[in-house]
Amino acid sequence: MGLFKKINSGLKKTRDSMSGAISSMLGGYSEIDDELYEELEEILVMGDVGVKTARDITEELRKRVQKKNIRKPEKVKELIQEIVADMLRGGEELELETIPSVILVIGVNGAGKTTTIGKMAALFKAQGKKVILGAADTFRAAAIEQLEVWAERAGVDIIKHKEGADPAAVVFDTVCAGKAREADIIICDTAGRLHNKKNLMDELAKIYKVIDREMPYSDREVLLVLDATTGQNAVNQAREFKNVADITGIILTKLDGTARGGVVLAIKNDLGIPVKFIGVGEKIDDLQPFSPEAFAKGLFEAMGDNEEEDENEEAGQKDDSENLELTQSQHGEDAPSCDAEKAQGDNGVDLYGGPDQEPQAEKAQEVGVNPEEEGESDSEESEEGEEPAKEEKKRRGLRGLFNRNA
Numbered sequence: 001m002g003l004f005k006k007i008n009s010g011l012k013k014t015r016d017s018m019s020g021a022i023s024s025m026l027g028g029y030s031e032i033d034d035e036l037y038e039e040l041e042e043i044l045v046m047g048d049v050g051v052k053t054a055r056d057i058t059e060e061l062r063k064r065v066q067k068k069n070i071r072k073p074e075k076v077k078e079l080i081q082e083i084v085a086d087m088l089r090g091g092e093e094l095e096l097e098t099i100p101s102v103i104l105v106i107g108v109n110g111a112g113k114t115t116t117i118g119k120m121a122a123l124f125k126a127q128g129k130k131v132i133l134g135a136a137d138t139f140r141a142a143a144i145e146q147l148e149v150w151a152e153r154a155g156v157d158i159i160k161h162k163e164g165a166d167p168a169a170v171v172f173d174t175v176c177a178g179k180a181r182e183a184d185i186i187i188c189d190t191a192g193r194l195h196n197k198k199n200l201m202d203e204l205a206k207i208y209k210v211i212d213r214e215m216p217y218s219d220r221e222v223l224l225v226l227d228a229t230t231g232q233n234a235v236n237q238a239r240e241f242k243n244v245a246d247i248t249g250i251i252l253t254k255l256d257g258t259a260r261g262g263v264v265l266a267i268k269n270d271l272g273i274p275v276k277f278i279g280v281g282e283k284i285d286d287l288q289p290f291s292p293e294a295f296a297k298g299l300f301e302a303m304g305d306n307e308e309e310d311e312n313e314e315a316g317q318k319d320d321s322e323n324l325e326l327t328q329s330q331h332g333e334d335a336p337s338c339d340a341e342k343a344q345g346d347n348g349v350d351l352y353g354g355p356d357q358e359p360q361a362e363k364a365q366e367v368g369v370n371p372e373e374e375g376e377s378d379s380e381e382s383e384e385g386e387e388p389a390k391e392e393k394k395r396r397g398l399r400g401l402f403n404r405n406a
Helices: 003-010 012-026 034-046 051-068 073-088 113-126 143-154 167-180 197-214 232-244 263-271 292-300 305-331 335-344 358-366 371-383 387-405
Strands: 101-106 131-135 157-159 185-189 220-227 249-253 275-279 287-289
Touching: 003 275, 003 292, 012 034, 012 073, 012 292, 034 051, 034 073, 051 073, 051 263, 073 263, 073 292, 101 113, 101 197, 113 131, 113 143, 113 185, 113 249, 113 275, 113 287, 131 143, 131 167, 143 157, 157 167, 167 185, 167 197, 197 232, 220 232, 220 275, 232 263, 249 263, 263 275
Parallel strands: 101 185, 101 220, 131 157, 131 185, 220 249, 249 275
Antiparallel strands: 275 287
């Protein structure tokens, strides 16, 4: 499934809620006036875009409508999509040029932080990069075990200590392992709490100090994981974390399970923090790099029927391909030549002909042809002058034998 298809499918609830309301509202106007802008702003606020961002969108819309001299309300939706894409653009690319580079992941418990790290590791590995995980969220119960499971699924290494260990010590060992094993990316699962800002700041300060000392040259990203289903609460969390940490980007999870996808706009426009990834499903490959254009399109345009049919067809082809690979793996790399294996038989005897004709007789019996009985019937048929029938019987027997082995 392509990037747009995944995002489009993940934004279905948001699109049905916000974009559907906008389309319905525009259908009730014959001209563009102040009342239309006011109602549009209200719909955007209800979609968790935020008051400031909703006002910015409507003001920019006024300017573009006037500049392009647009009269028809139905054209407004296209302009809103353009404004949203422009508003989200900038900073969505990861700045990870050095080897190794470091990603620190923070966020409150329950936002999907550990799961997101596992999916991110799988994404980078699929790109051919070597990844090492560091289980530095040592205070949350079972956080280390959960990250171990995801490391195994993604097929990457993990560095861990016992529960309650110093997070900075885990990061130190992870950084050392990353350098020794020539990893491309080091991902550390860090603080999962915000109830005590001082403790969080002290913990992150120690981690930064370790990285600065061991890898002063390395690029690093500090990514905050937020749960999209919490709406404006996610914006408030981002604001609080921004006050105590140098956040470089946001990972917004569970977008497929909420109608509050507009929160992406509030985070980017109100706080100035770019969105790096979005989660649009529960599968390991459902964490997608953020694309402003694809997001804006998915927010306002439903995937067409033809595209859905193409998607289903692609899924079917993928299933067929997976089944073929499974069959080949079960029978070995030379599975397509399994007919030759059958031809050799258990004892290496050529069933299609050769010195020993017994296997041919056994096969002939399996397809309902007994060579001895056939011979007798042939003599009887020849005596009765039914040679064509005898030849036809032989041909059928040979065809049956061939088709069975083929």
